[in-house]
Amino acid sequence: MSGANGGSHERILAAIRRELEPHNPGNVELTESTDILEDLSVDSIAVMDMVCALEEEFDVMIPLNTLSNVRTIGDLAKRVEDEAARQ
Amino acid sequence: MTKDLFDKFAQLGTGVEGLKMLGGDPFSVTMEEVSSPTEAVIDGKPTVLFGTNNYLGLTFDDAAQEAAIDAVRTFGVGTTGSRVANGTYSLHKKLEAAVAAFMKREKAMVFTTGYQANLGFLSGFVGRDEYIIIDGDSHASIYDACKMSDATVLRFRHNDVGDLERVLRKLGDQDRNKMVVVEGIYSMLGDRAPLKEIADLCTKYNAYLAVDEAHSLGVLGENGRGLAEEVGVEDQVDFVLGTFSKSVATIGGFCASNHPKLDLLRMACRSYLFTASMPPPLVATAIATLKIMEERPELRQRLRKNTEAFYGGLAKMGFSLGPEPNPVVAVKLPGLEALMGAWRGLLDRGVYVNVALPPATPANTYLLRCSVCAAHTDEQIAKAMDAFAELKQELSLQTAAE
Numbered sequence: 001m002s003g004a005n006g007g008s009h010e011r012i013l014a015a016i017r018r019e020l021e022p023h024n025p026g027n028v029e030l031t032e033s034t035d036i037l038e039d040l041s042v043d044s045i046a047v048m049d050m051v052c053a054l055e056e057e058f059d060v061m062i063p064l065n066t067l068s069n070v071r072t073i074g075d076l077a078k079r080v081e082d083e084a085a086r087q
Numbered sequence: 088m089t090k091d092l093f094d095k096f097a098q099l100g101t102g103v104e105g106l107k108m109l110g111g112d113p114f115s116v117t118m119e120e121v122s123s124p125t126e127a128v129i130d131g132k133p134t135v136l137f138g139t140n141n142y143l144g145l146t147f148d149d150a151a152q153e154a155a156i157d158a159v160r161t162f163g164v165g166t167t168g169s170r171v172a173n174g175t176y177s178l179h180k181k182l183e184a185a186v187a188a189f190m191k192r193e194k195a196m197v198f199t200t201g202y203q204a205n206l207g208f209l210s211g212f213v214g215r216d217e218y219i220i221i222d223g224d225s226h227a228s229i230y231d232a233c234k235m236s237d238a239t240v241l242r243f244r245h246n247d248v249g250d251l252e253r254v255l256r257k258l259g260d261q262d263r264n265k266m267v268v269v270e271g272i273y274s275m276l277g278d279r280a281p282l283k284e285i286a287d288l289c290t291k292y293n294a295y296l297a298v299d300e301a302h303s304l305g306v307l308g309e310n311g312r313g314l315a316e317e318v319g320v321e322d323q324v325d326f327v328l329g330t331f332s333k334s335v336a337t338i339g340g341f342c343a344s345n346h347p348k349l350d351l352l353r354m355a356c357r358s359y360l361f362t363a364s365m366p367p368p369l370v371a372t373a374i375a376t377l378k379i380m381e382e383r384p385e386l387r388q389r390l391r392k393n394t395e396a397f398y399g400g401l402a403k404m405g406f407s408l409g410p411e412p413n414p415v416v417a418v419k420l421p422g423l424e425a426l427m428g429a430w431r432g433l434l435d436r437g438v439y440v441n442v443a444l445p446p447a448t449p450a451n452t453y454l455l456r457c458s459v460c461a462a463h464t465d466e467q468i469a470k471a472m473d474a475f476a477e478l479k480q481e482l483s484l485q486t487a488a489e
Contacts (some may be wrong), residue, residue, distance in 0.1 A: 015394070028469060043445060043446035043451075044200075044446060045223070045445075045449070046446075046451070048223060048242055049223065049244070050241065051242075052223070052243070052244050052250065054251065055253075061241060061254070061257055061258075063239045063240050063241055064240040064241070064242055065233065065234070065239065066241050084301050
């Protein structure tokens with residue numbers, strides 16, 4: 001991605017990868033299309049904890065009821081970006 | 088080809104099969120006979136119960152049994168209708184008055200279960216353009232309510248006052264209602280909410296505060312009203328939620344408040360409107376046991392003493408436990424195999440406790456979830472301690488061998 005948000009997109013992706021690393025014992029490659037619940041050993045509680053960490057790091061609010069369509073790392077990065085842009 | 092709807096549960100099925108191989112299915116234990124609040128027959132064997140939530144041991148109380156039987160004879164075995172149709176009997180009104188009096192609140196409304204109280208209250212009350220802010224370790228009923236609600240749902244890290252403040256500060260002073268929801272005692276680790284600090288934050292940031300006292304009602308506070316009473320913040324708590332399925336020894340739930348308009352929720356909470364009301368014997372039981380809870384504070388004292396003996400005994404043996412002694416005592420084990428071995432080992436020694444597994448547990452912990460009862464005798468606690476001591480020895484032998 002290029003443009004003003006390019007850097008932050010990468011930064012968000014890096015943060016998500018960092019948060020997911022402890023839940024990736026099988027060393028699955030963490031790409032934007034990795035399905036967080038299906039491809040990794042992450043349960044819904046761990047996902048919510050990760051969201052708390054992202055909220056803190058990027059100073060955003062990500063309501064739980066906006067997470068139902070988030071499946072992949074890319075989806076989650078986009079949620080954080082959208083909220084950052086909105087707030 | 089049509090797919091089988093059950094395909095998505097393949098992993099669940101494998102999980103249960105795995106558990107059976109490790110010591111039996113802990114989720115389908117059957118009590119063949121129950122002879123007291125603390126004793127049952129399981130697999131043909133007399134067993135002491137340390138996993139019941141029956142904190143005050145009132146399930147076999149004489150007065151409660153008589154009240155239930157009398158209500159069956161007077162009002163029948165069920166109401167077959169919603170509270171807003173044919174399901175409100177004088178008994179339900181009497182119970183609501185009893186709950187309000189016990190909780191020292193102006194008003195109370197009763198739901199058919201505690202689950203439905205949380206579900207209906209939160210989802211019906213907090214709506215569009217409002218916020219529900221929940222603790223990360225909230226009970227499933229609170230999470231489910233959030234799913235049903237049109238409110239914006241935010242979550243803070245379990246018992247982390249700083250994280251709650253981060254959320255409240257971020258919301259700023261916008262003109263939208265905020266409801267913070269916490270529990271008195273959390274059902275998995277048996278830890279309490281830092282309620283004084285949370286209540287002060289709610290005051291500071293102008294948020295409503297609802298406390299689910301499910302596991303703390305009858306347990307904490309000088310009069311058993313729960314954690315808010317114990318830490319002296321009842322006037323900062325706007326809504327108290329609770330259940331009759333623990334200390335109150337039957338089933339049902341409630342919301343109590345001093346808000347003069349509480350009765351409007353009777354028309355707004357779907358789990359109140361669209362379900363049949365509590366059956367008469369259960370209503371009569373709750374009225375009777377609430378009265379006992381008021382008249383016999385020694386039950387709470389006995390529960391405290393038993394809790395300290397049970398928690399203290401396990402701590403002394405070196406088990407890793409929840410952070411503080413409350414009647415929910417969580418014993419943390421290193422993994423599924425150790426957990427199932429310990430659970431089976433206890434049951435074989437005539438001691439029943441619950442199994443709690445991820446994702447129902449915080450931080451992927453494997454827990455033997457025990458609960459202490461006021462009716463446990465010193466001998467029963469000693470029996471449990473002996474069983475745990477033997478297990479501890481077996482576990483350390485295994486760990487040493489690995």
